[in-house]
Amino acid sequence: MKDAKSKGYACPRCTVGRCTPQTTTVADVYHGHLLSLPNVKAYRCDVCQFAEFESETLEALWQELYGEGPADEYQSIAGQKRSSTYGGGST
Numbered sequence: 001m002k003d004a005k006s007k008g009y010a011c012p013r014c015t016v017g018r019c020t021p022q023t024t025t026v027a028d029v030y031h032g033h034l035l036s037l038p039n040v041k042a043y044r045c046d047v048c049q050f051a052e053f054e055s056e057t058l059e060a061l062w063q064e065l066y067g068e069g070p071a072d073e074y075q076s077i078a079g080q081k082r083s084s085t086y087g088g089g090s091t
Contacts, residue, residue: 017047
């Protein structure tokens with residue numbers, strides 16, 4: 001049986017669509033170079049294509065890129081971070 005999170009939640013950006021679990025590509029500039037990571041788990045809106053990433057995914061990405069560096073640069077890598085309790089679901 002699927003949990004409540006797998007059913008999705010109302011999109012916080014457009015408020016019309018539904019964010020459901022999918023995979024997407026994360027792209028950003030890292031030290032002057034394009035960084036592209038395909039097949040990253042995210043919650044993507046079916047209307048506006050807004051994407052939020054699980055905090056665990058972003059933390060693993062942070063560790064790979066920066067190791068123990070300052071976390072204030074974290075948000076520049078992926079603008080949206082999904083907390084484990086956002087939208088009423090739990091991990």
